[in-house]
Amino acid sequence: MKRSTIDLWVGIFVAIGIAAVTFLALKVANLTPQSSDSTYTLYADFDNIGGLKVKAPVKSSGVVVGRVSAVTLDTKRYVAHVALTLDNRYRFSRDTSAEILTAGLLGEQYVGLTQGGDDVNLKAGDTLAITSSALVLEQLIGKFMTSFGEKGGDSHAASAAK
Amino acid sequence: MLETLLFPFRHIGHLTVNAIWRLGFACRFLFAVLKASGQCFTRFGLVVREMYFAGVLSLIIIIVSGLFVGMVLGLQGYNTLARFGSSDALGALVALSLLRELGPVLAALLFASRSGSAMTAEIGLMKATEQLDAMAVMAVDPLARVVAPRFWAGILSMPVLAALFNVMGILGGYLVGVVMIGLDSGTYWSQMNNSVDLHFDVVNGLIKSLVFGIAVTLIAVFEGYDATPTAAGVSSATTRTVVTSALVILALDFILTAFMF
Amino acid sequence: MSSDPFIEFRNVSFAYSGRPILKNINLRIPRGKLVAVMGGSGSGKTTLLSLISGQNRAQHGQVLVDGRDVGQMTGRELYEHRRRMGMLFQFGALFTDLSVFENVAFPLREHTRLQESMLRDLVLLKLNAVGLRGTQELMPAELSGGMSRRVALARAIALDPQLMLYDEPFTGLDPISLGVISLLIRRLNQALGTTAVMVTHDVHKSLDIVDHVYFVANGEIVAEGTPEQVRASELPWVHQFVYGEADGPVHFAYPTSTSLADDLNLGDVNHA
Numbered sequence: 001m002k003r004s005t006i007d008l009w010v011g012i013f014v015a016i017g018i019a020a021v022t023f024l025a026l027k028v029a030n031l032t033p034q035s036s037d038s039t040y041t042l043y044a045d046f047d048n049i050g051g052l053k054v055k056a057p058v059k060s061s062g063v064v065v066g067r068v069s070a071v072t073l074d075t076k077r078y079v080a081h082v083a084l085t086l087d088n089r090y091r092f093s094r095d096t097s098a099e100i101l102t103a104g105l106l107g108e109q110y111v112g113l114t115q116g117g118d119d120v121n122l123k124a125g126d127t128l129a130i131t132s133s134a135l136v137l138e139q140l141i142g143k144f145m146t147s148f149g150e151k152g153g154d155s156h157a158a159s160a161a162k
Numbered sequence: 163m164l165e166t167l168l169f170p171f172r173h174i175g176h177l178t179v180n181a182i183w184r185l186g187f188a189c190r191f192l193f194a195v196l197k198a199s200g201q202c203f204t205r206f207g208l209v210v211r212e213m214y215f216a217g218v219l220s221l222i223i224i225i226v227s228g229l230f231v232g233m234v235l236g237l238q239g240y241n242t243l244a245r246f247g248s249s250d251a252l253g254a255l256v257a258l259s260l261l262r263e264l265g266p267v268l269a270a271l272l273f274a275s276r277s278g279s280a281m282t283a284e285i286g287l288m289k290a291t292e293q294l295d296a297m298a299v300m301a302v303d304p305l306a307r308v309v310a311p312r313f314w315a316g317i318l319s320m321p322v323l324a325a326l327f328n329v330m331g332i333l334g335g336y337l338v339g340v341v342m343i344g345l346d347s348g349t350y351w352s353q354m355n356n357s358v359d360l361h362f363d364v365v366n367g368l369i370k371s372l373v374f375g376i377a378v379t380l381i382a383v384f385e386g387y388d389a390t391p392t393a394a395g396v397s398s399a400t401t402r403t404v405v406t407s408a409l410v411i412l413a414l415d416f417i418l419t420a421f422m423f
Numbered sequence: 424m425s426s427d428p429f430i431e432f433r434n435v436s437f438a439y440s441g442r443p444i445l446k447n448i449n450l451r452i453p454r455g456k457l458v459a460v461m462g463g464s465g466s467g468k469t470t471l472l473s474l475i476s477g478q479n480r481a482q483h484g485q486v487l488v489d490g491r492d493v494g495q496m497t498g499r500e501l502y503e504h505r506r507r508m509g510m511l512f513q514f515g516a517l518f519t520d521l522s523v524f525e526n527v528a529f530p531l532r533e534h535t536r537l538q539e540s541m542l543r544d545l546v547l548l549k550l551n552a553v554g555l556r557g558t559q560e561l562m563p564a565e566l567s568g569g570m571s572r573r574v575a576l577a578r579a580i581a582l583d584p585q586l587m588l589y590d591e592p593f594t595g596l597d598p599i600s601l602g603v604i605s606l607l608i609r610r611l612n613q614a615l616g617t618t619a620v621m622v623t624h625d626v627h628k629s630l631d632i633v634d635h636v637y638f639v640a641n642g643e644i645v646a647e648g649t650p651e652q653v654r655a656s657e658l659p660w661v662h663q664f665v666y667g668e669a670d671g672p673v674h675f676a677y678p679t680s681t682s683l684a685d686d687l688n689l690g691d692v693n694h695a
Contacts, residue, residue, distance in 0.1 A: 003207070006214045013218045017322030020329045021368070027351070028257050028332060029360040055359060064356075288519075296516035296575075299476050301505035302533045 040124035041069065042084045044098040044111070049080040050134025052100055052109045058084050060113040065090040068111060084111060093118040097130035109134060188384050195313050195383070198306035208311040209318070216277040216312070216379075217319030221326070223276055224269060228327040231264060232256060232334020239335070240343055252345060253354035256335030261358065261367040262423065265328040267415050270374035273316075273323055274407035278382035281312050282403040285386025286396035294387075309383045316382065320375025321368050328367065366422045370415065377414060378407045428487075429454040429586070429618040430475060435484035437470055444470045446642040448484070452635075457612045457619045459629045461664065462639035463673065468622045471639065472588050475620065476510055477501045488586065506534055509579035509617075510588040514595070515571040517563040523550070523574050524559035530581045549577040553607055569600025576607060580615070587611070589621040593628055601625075605632050626665050630654065638664065640673075 046052075049071060058066040066086035074081045084098075095116030102109050113128075122128070202209050239255045285308060288294050294304040332354075339345045358364065382403050389399035428451040437445040444467040452458045462468045473479040474486050480494045487493075488504065496504060517526050527546045531537055537545070550556045553573040563571055572592065579587065592608060593601050609632040612619050623629050630636070630650040638646040638653075638661060646653070646661045656662060663671035 003211075006211055009218045010210045010213045013213065013221065013319075013322065016221070017325055020322070020325035021364075023329050024261070024325060024364045025360055028261070028328075028354055029358040029364045055362075057356065284520075291514065291519070292512045292516040293518055295478065296510070296512050296518075298478065299505055299508070299510045300530050300533070301502040302530075307533070 038088050039066070039085045040088060042086060042092075042122055042124070042126055042128060044082050044084060044128040044131050045074065045077075045079045046082060046098075046100060046131050046133050047079055048133040048136060049082060049100055050102075050109055050136050052080075052082070052111070052134065056108065056110050058086060058111045058113060060090065060092070060115065065113065082111070091121040092116075094120050094122055094126075095130065096122065096128060097132070098128045099132040100134035102135065187388070188380065191384050191387070192380055194305055195310050195380075198303055199310045199314065201306045202310050202314050208307070209314050212311045212315030213319055215280070216273075216315045217322060220273060220276050220319070220323055223272055224323045224327050225330050227268065227272055228265075228330030229334040229337075231268060231327075232260065232331030232336075233338045234334075235259060235264070235331065236335035236338030236343075240339060240345075249345060250349050251353050251357075252335065252339045253350035253352075254357035256339070257332055257354040257358050258363060260328045260331040260335075261363045263415070263419070265331060266324045266367050266370040266374055267411060269324040269327040269371060270320065270378055270411045271408055272327075273320055273375070274378045274382070274411065275404050277316065277319070278378050278403050278407055279400045281316070281379070281382040282386040282389070282400045283396055285309065285312070285383060286389035286391070286399050289387065289389060290391035290393070290396060305387075309387060313379050313383050316379025317372070317375045320378070321371045324371030324374075325368065362423075370418050370422075373414060373418060374411050377410050381407050381410065427454050428452060429489060430620065431485075431487040432471075432474075433485045433487065435474065435481045435486055437467075437474060437479065437481050439470075444642055445474075445481075448639075448642075448644060450637055450644060450647075452618060452620060454618055455612075455616050456634040457609065457621065457632065458635045458637065459621045459623055459633040460637045460639055461623060461626065461629070463624065463664070466639045467642045468639045469590060472510075472590055472620065472622050475586075476508065476588060477504060506582060507584055508586045508588065509582070509584035511572070511576055511579050511590065511592055513591040514568075515563075515575035517566075517571050517575055517578070519563050521563075522559065523555070523561050523563065523566070526563065526574060527559075527578045527581055529578060534582060545581070549581055550574075552580070552611075553577045554603070567600070569596050569603060572596065572600070572604055573607065576604070576611075580611060583615060585617055587617050587619040589619065589623070591623055592621060593623060593625040601628060605629070608632060626667070630665075 052068060052071065054068055054071055056068045057064045058068065066084055068082060069085040070083040072081045072083075073079075086092075092113060093116045095118045097114045097116065099112050099114070100109055101112045116130075235256045236252065239252050239259075240249055243249045243251055243255065285294075288304075288308065294308065297304045297307060336347075336350060340347045340350050385399040385403045385406070389395045430450075430452040432448045432450045435445060435448040436443065448471070460468045460471055470479060474481055475488060475493065477493045477496060485492045485494065491500075491504070493501075493504065517523075518529065521529065524543075524546055527549050528542055531542055531545060535542075546559065547556055550559060553576050555570060555573055555577065558566070558570065558574070563574070566574065587608075589608065592604055596604060605628050608619070608621065611617065621629060621633065630653065633650060635649060636647060636653050637644055640660065646656065646658055648656065653661060653665060656665070660672045662668075663673060669675050
């Protein structure tokens with residue numbers, strides 16, 4: 001095997017490796033801005049975050065604008081304190097509301113932002129004032145069962161009266 | 163009577179002492195190789211030559227196996243996901259299982275049986291035919307000239323092979339999921355995009371493959387250098403390389419996974 | 424013998440994991456001479472070579488090469504020593520992954536910074552010296568046993584060594600190749616003026632070319648002399664070795680403490 005042939009093949013090999021890593025980085029992974037230069041952080045407090053996880057997407061009108069970067073419990077008020085890392089390109093007004101939504105019936109949970117009408121935009125480190133908590137399925141079913149049980153009791157009582 | 167009762171314990175003790183002795187020996191060997199590695203970087207041609215044998219010649223097996231593993235993941239993943247009505251998540255399933263576990267582990271196992279065993283056999287035969295002695299007598303350190311280039315070539319080749327394995331697997335999953343079964347191509351990629359994180363999944367997977375590369379190549383060159391210089395010795399050293407590599411890869415994978423994810 | 428020894432062994436003993444291989448060896452090899460060390464298999468003669476090349480170190484005594492003790496050398500000094508030394512291994516030990524040209528060029532590439540054209544000329548000269556110019560593109564697997572031994576010889580003399588060591592250079596060769604190799608060894612010794620030590624058990628071929636012979640048996644030097652003295656020797660051991668007799672001071676049978684009848688359990692038959 002000639003030296004130049006070996007060099008050529010190893011060159012191709014390394015190029016394939018670089019191409020593969022680039023493919024994985026760009027096409028497979030979401031190359032969201034990582035550096036702090038191009039992102040800013042907002043906070044939001046929720047009564048209940050349900051199944052929200054760190055790295056869950058933050059969407060506005062369905063467009064991913066950032067990620068959940070931290071979830072902590074505020075031990076004074078006992079609410080969930082969620083840090084949202086947002087892309088610098090997207091700015092939101094002071095009265096923007098945040099809610100925790102679910103993709104599909106059983107899908108992953110994400111934070112939805114709805115732009116308000118205020119002219120002044122939120123700055124880095126601000127806290128979103130208007131939030132609504134996650135819909136927790138058990139509580140939903142529980143409420144439904146309670147109301148269903150009341151109705152069922154009524155009909156039972158009605159039939160007994162006959 | 164007591165002898166027969168004590169025999170199993172004595173045997174276990176012997177095996178343990180032997181294993182620890184070899185581990186220590188391998189560590190010293192690693193330091194010796196690192197110390198003798200200077201020449202590899204001034205004469206990089208030596209490493210390039212070994213990368214040809216370790217890396218380029220493994221391309222075919224990595225590409226074909228990657229493709230098939232991806233296709234199997236696509237089929238099995240679809241069957242399971244469809245039962246829960248979430249076949250859209252196929253892209254995420256294929257990409258995550260490959261990037262985090264299957265890619266680095268399977269590529270390393272293939273690398274150990276394809277290139278690791280070849281390295282052991284080559285170095286072992288060089289020892290058996292006095293080529294290493296001849297080199298030493300010519301005032302050339304066999305560790306620097308024979309072992310170190312192979313060591314570094316293996317370490318450099320492994321992440322490339324693992325990345326290629328991942329890409330082929332993801333394409334294999336695409337082939338089955340999108341082309342054969344008819345899922346939406348956009349969903350396949352966007353689901354993948356949403357769930358795969360560059361640092362968390364891609365980079366950690368590559369770190370894994372780098373660690374496996376170091377382990378497999380060290381085992382391969384150590385077994386070769388340590389082989390009994392006979393035909394039987396070289397063949398049992400080659401077997402030991404494949405077996406030890408497989409065990410070490412899986413054990414390391416568990417440890418790394420516990421730390422990373 | 425000459426008073427200017429190039430290699431000198433002074434009371435050298437060597438044991439391998441407790442088993443003595445060489446016992447109290449004393450020998451002097453003069454500069455520029457071709458000396459053979461003969462002995463049966465396992466007599467310790469290859470170990471003697473490895474003490475000169477520094478692959479093993481003597482536990483007792485001194486191995487002096489050009490006035491310096493090989494056993495006391497540091498790693499760097501040992502490499503310096505080996506750069507002035509060439510060694511022909513028993514089966515050549517060519518690098519099977521390199522071509523004939525690269526094999527001969529190997530020591531030159533490792534130890535010198537020659538230009539490629541000059542390196543090529545040197546390699547061709549060395550190959551020409553062993554009569555194999557024209558084989559440089561072949562791989563070692565394509566060579567016959569005799570040819571690969573000659574390529575290995577060309578590689579060993581690539582750096583024009585002051586000292587040549589030959590480990591069983593005649594083993595496994597047909598008579599013609601054997602003649603070629605012995606001629607080359609003799610010619611190289613005369614042309615380059617190197618001191619050469621040859622370990623062999625091929626009596627007749629080596630007696631034709633060497634200046635002096637040492638006989639080693641059981642780790643000791645049992646006899647020495649010029650080829651003429653050896654051929655005429657009355658010592659029973661030397662006579663047996665030189666003329667290849669099956670029985671003599673060296674017994675045909677391996678020494679055992681039991682008799683054949685005992686080993687075959689024939690004794691029991693009588694008792695029964």
